[in-house]
Amino acid sequence: MSDGIENTGANVSLQRRAWAIRRNALRMGEVQGQGYIGQALGVADVLAVSFFHALRFRPQDPEWDGRDRFYLSIGHYAIALYAALIEAGVLPEDEIETYGMDDSRMPMSGMAAYTPGMEITGGSLGHGLGIAVGAGLGLKRKANPAFVYNMLSDGELGEGSTWEAVMSAVQWELDNLIAIVDFNNQQADGPTRAALATEPGTEAAKWEAFGWFAQEVDGNDLQALVRAFDAARAHPGPVPRVIICNTMMCKGVPFLETRDKTHFIRVEADEWAKALNHLDAEVPL
Amino acid sequence: MIPSMSRRKGKYTPRKAPDHKLATSAMIASLDAEGRSTIDAPFGHALTDLAKRREDIVGLSADLSKYTDLHVFANAHPDRFYQMGMAEALLMSAAAGLAREGFVPFATTYAVFASRRAYDFICMAIAEESLPVKICCALPGLTTGYGPSHQATEDLAIMRGMPNLTVIDPCDATEIAQATQAIADTPGPVYMRLLRGKVPDVLGEYGYRFELGKAKTIIDGSDVLFISTGFMTMRTLDAAAALARDNVSCGVLHVPTIKPLDTQTVLAEAQKGGRLVVTAENHSVTGGLGEAVAAALMRSGAFVPFRQIGLPDEFLDAGALPTLHDQYGLSVDSIVSRVKTWLED
Numbered sequence: 001m002s003d004g005i006e007n008t009g010a011n012v013s014l015q016r017r018a019w020a021i022r023r024n025a026l027r028m029g030e031v032q033g034q035g036y037i038g039q040a041l042g043v044a045d046v047l048a049v050s051f052f053h054a055l056r057f058r059p060q061d062p063e064w065d066g067r068d069r070f071y072l073s074i075g076h077y078a079i080a081l082y083a084a085l086i087e088a089g090v091l092p093e094d095e096i097e098t099y100g101m102d103d104s105r106m107p108m109s110g111m112a113a114y115t116p117g118m119e120i121t122g123g124s125l126g127h128g129l130g131i132a133v134g135a136g137l138g139l140k141r142k143a144n145p146a147f148v149y150n151m152l153s154d155g156e157l158g159e160g161s162t163w164e165a166v167m168s169a170v171q172w173e174l175d176n177l178i179a180i181v182d183f184n185n186q187q188a189d190g191p192t193r194a195a196l197a198t199e200p201g202t203e204a205a206k207w208e209a210f211g212w213f214a215q216e217v218d219g220n221d222l223q224a225l226v227r228a229f230d231a232a233r234a235h236p237g238p239v240p241r242v243i244i245c246n247t248m249m250c251k252g253v254p255f256l257e258t259r260d261k262t263h264f265i266r267v268e269a270d271e272w273a274k275a276l277n278h279l280d281a282e283v284p285l
Numbered sequence: 286m287i288p289s290m291s292r293r294k295g296k297y298t299p300r301k302a303p304d305h306k307l308a309t310s311a312m313i314a315s316l317d318a319e320g321r322s323t324i325d326a327p328f329g330h331a332l333t334d335l336a337k338r339r340e341d342i343v344g345l346s347a348d349l350s351k352y353t354d355l356h357v358f359a360n361a362h363p364d365r366f367y368q369m370g371m372a373e374a375l376l377m378s379a380a381a382g383l384a385r386e387g388f389v390p391f392a393t394t395y396a397v398f399a400s401r402r403a404y405d406f407i408c409m410a411i412a413e414e415s416l417p418v419k420i421c422c423a424l425p426g427l428t429t430g431y432g433p434s435h436q437a438t439e440d441l442a443i444m445r446g447m448p449n450l451t452v453i454d455p456c457d458a459t460e461i462a463q464a465t466q467a468i469a470d471t472p473g474p475v476y477m478r479l480l481r482g483k484v485p486d487v488l489g490e491y492g493y494r495f496e497l498g499k500a501k502t503i504i505d506g507s508d509v510l511f512i513s514t515g516f517m518t519m520r521t522l523d524a525a526a527a528l529a530r531d532n533v534s535c536g537v538l539h540v541p542t543i544k545p546l547d548t549q550t551v552l553a554e555a556q557k558g559g560r561l562v563v564t565a566e567n568h569s570v571t572g573g574l575g576e577a578v579a580a581a582l583m584r585s586g587a588f589v590p591f592r593q594i595g596l597p598d599e600f601l602d603a604g605a606l607p608t609l610h611d612q613y614g615l616s617v618d619s620i621v622s623r624v625k626t627w628l629e630d
Contacts, residue, residue, distance in 0.1 A: 111413075112414055113413075113414060119385075120385075120410075121409055121410075121413050121414060123409070124405055124408075124409045126374070127378055127405075127406060127409060127410050129378075130374060130375045130377075130378025130379055130381075130382070130406070130410070131378045131379070131381050131382040131385070131410055132382060133375065133378070133379045133382060134378060134379030134380060134381055134382020134383040134384075134385070134386075134390075135382035135383070135385055135386055136382070137367060137379065137382065137383055137386075138382060138383045138385065138386025138387070138388055139386060141343070141383075141386070141388065142386060142387070144386075148382075160374070161372075161374035161375060161378065161406065164370070164372035164374055164375035165375050165378065165379075167370065167372070168369060168370060168372065168375050168379065171370070172367075
């Protein structure tokens, strides 16, 4: 299944990984009675393929220099990344109970100083891709063959600094840089497409015009994601790569999927258990 | 309504004749050497030498390498120079990324762009994690006649507000060279002001040597204590010499490290011998060395006669630098006359 992951259980399906990420995230949401659960459920499939198909890393040694770097610039997606890091064995499962608490290693917004596996401090959007450019340059200086991944959001495409990094990555031929855009078309005040013009053309066409190897996929289709990550890593050109993942917020929990979408999905106190029960009713192999 | 607007937009009437001509291009303004010996591009040469000894040093610029003296380094170590384009947010973020991979990046641009434009990127990508990025910026304070777009009159105030960041304003060529080495050797992030081009060399004759975080007495005096930073220490030394001819004895305490402030030395010197304390800086009177010293005095309960020399809290005029230094009170003559007035108060 994976050509890189070290020291994690083999032969676990990506469906099962995505299910576990969703379940971990829901349990964290239940602890606090809140959380960016819509984003976490939506991006779970992308994280499953990232961590359990694409990335090379050592769960017991999250700072191993040979690891692929994973930069989460969307700090509020921390709940989703914690869920993946727990499933990957980087974080212990019992810390789920501490999510967002005083003295927790898992604060609501991701910060590098707090959490093993959280590589950068996100939250102020539009930073991650620029840091990834610097890391890509640094890896090449060291002749380190690792990739640097930056997971960013569609809302972050409104930040000018993102496009500074987009141009520089092409200038420096950063073929070790893979951007993952979680495009759920939802930002704080409403739909992303209603805030800043994304037309003309598709999102992929825009990145291609800047010189990137761009793919746009259904971000909740595991097999499509696997093909896209494989193609991104294998692409022979000396160019950076982007995978635009069209995801559905709240994916996997039907009664939340149909709820009015907002940046911060409201979940009632009794609904966390209801959502978990739904997941537990059908456990993938 | 806004007084300066009428002059800026109104009919041209010379303030005095003859006005200073622009001695150099405003964009590459060297500080007026005032008959002193100078050293060319001290930052660029110091970094080049340092990089010969240290493989982890890299240099980045946002399209201003020639105007920050980083081009000297870029020519000597082309494989370690990163042109990030006219993109200061990227400059700081990419420097953070290189630091994450074990390098010690020197990121250069103008002080206005680092402080005003790139603040959030320095703050969150670099300072919040104490990454060893050294931000070295030309055109600090009033060192160009180009107008407010290039005059970083409030950069120290902005940068002092950032936790974890060391803030340095060196005086002369030798101090810039020494500080370049010192900031490479210190682990965290640093913001350092640069003088570029032909930079006067002044402090060597006093046996001075830069130490990070240390304020040092350059000359002693019994009537007035100048507490100065950056190139204003050149000016306070000249002012002290001029005042000595009128039998006014002035000491000069040079404070190149604005943050963390050497509070112990500042307080000890300020309370020694009942002198008039006069801070002097190439920066707005808001939020720079003067207010840092005043706050340190107040917090310690010290009460000393205190005056401040610095730029007004205004957007400054364009023009020739010597004219502007006279106009805004940074020139030696202006310092001398104000100190005499204050002593008579």
